[in-house]
Amino acid sequence: MKIKAAVTNAQGEDFILKEVDLAAPKANEVLVKIVATGVCHTDAVARDAAIAPLPAVLGHEGSGIVEAVGAGVTRLEKGDHVVLSFAHCGHCENCLIGHPTVCETFNDLNFGGVNDDHTHRLSQDGQPLSTFFGQSSFGTFAVAHERNVVKVDKDVDLALLGPLGCGIQTGAGTVLNKLKPEFGSTIAIYGAGAVGLSAIMAAKIVGCQTIIAVDVHDSRLDMAKQFGATHALNGTQVDVVKEIKEITNGGTKYAVDTTGVPPVVRQSLQALRPLGVSAIVGVTPEMNIDVHNDLMAEGKTMVGVIEGDAVPNVFIPQLIAYFKAGQFPFDKLVTFYEFDQINEAFVDSKAGRTIKPVLRIS
Known part of the structure; x- marks a missing residue:
């Protein structure tokens, strides 16, 4: 399918909004319509220090609505509200004992540029684009493994929730x-x-x-x-x-x-x-x-x-419960920007004018 995404072509360059191709979700993956995504310092590091292969679609604090599910997905269904978090394998010793933040393949899965099965979902003009944190949320849609997709309550503003997937969780x-x-x-x-x-x-x-x-x-x-x-x-x-x-x-x-x-x-x-x-x-x-x-x-x-030594599917709903109870007012940190203001959001974040920029995608 055709989507709009902010592409990082080369180290240190501004983000450019382009039409790119996104492949359908494979087994155990979900297609998410991105509603909003946080802007994190790690995205700036990836752009400026090329810690992931470029060109790429960055973004790793996405929130959105499940549009479709691949074979074998059991926890999620179309229409679910979700937050996307970091990728992890789910079967190494550290994942199994409840510490997926130190997954044995954490760096490969989050910074290696490919999806869980070592292939690409994103491309432009037939050339692959790297995935970031198993999601690449700087786009109108994203494909992610169900392990790093967290179902959340529908009675909370979904546009606020993306930063829970990384910075606020940390x-x-x-x-x-x-x-x-x-x-x-x-x-x-x-x-x-x-x-x-x-x-x-x-x-x-x-x-x-x-x-x-x-x-x-x-x-x-x-x-x-x-x-x-x-x-x-x-x-x-x-x-x-x-x-x-x-x-x-x-x-x-x-x-x-x-x-x-x-x-x-x-x-x-x-x-x-x-x-x-x-x-x-x-x-x-x-x-x-x-x-x-x-x-x-x-x-x-x-x-x-x-990542706060968190198990996202457990911890993010807990943070939302604290928020709903008035104990965790993280919404006061957020300043919203439109998708085409992405470069402005990064400038404001670096300058300290904004605590937590969030891009409204769709």
Whole structure:
């Protein structure tokens, strides 16, 4: 079938809306009419650093309506409202024990450019286009394996829900699924973008007594307070480690770094109390740490977390339930753009003018 898609032709180039071909879903796959899709930093990295084969149709936070199902699909049917999330094999040891975010073939399935069966569904003028995250949601339709398609309630605005498939799932899941802070505990969130603000909302849900937001933009710190931060620190104006230790009488028990900035990652470790845990979710380059003083001497833990250590078909409906109960107002992060404003959405996101851009596709 013919669809409209935002094609990334070469590294660093703007997205171009084009008519492309999308093949029908094969066994265990579904065809989804995309209603909206989030714009994520990972899409920008894929465009600018070519972490997936190009040309490609990027996008990995899609939401839409099931249009057709392939042979063997049992969980979904035409008309279902769905959110698309990351691809995983479903049968390796990590998938089977409930950790599909570290699927043994995660990188191949999400960044390899092909679908689950190692073939392409997208093409232009007879030449294949790479798939991204097993979905390629920057298009009017997408084909995805049923494993990474999550059925959601029909009484929630479907256009809002796409970011639950990656960025918002990452922030909230890191707190709720991985760190699991005790009621009354202390936590610092470094970076108050969409991922960090989602982590702050999650920390409030579980009853953290002290929630410290750290960022360099006062506007984002003000927003962090609205979502549950008890303290907000501008890293350009204060000694973050000193301030946190004074606020918490010795350091936080938990931390989440969403920035990937090496000096900030070190702050997240240094501002922990003994036996504290820092979860790193930002894409961080090679960096140096003082293993003895930053980690070992006080029994601290530094752990990497992908996609909030979530099982999307379980976790995304939970987040929606929190949203419906008024406990997880992630809709306040969203700014909508039309599909043909895709390049503007990426510029605004990079500049910090928008927390979470969402493209209305159809």
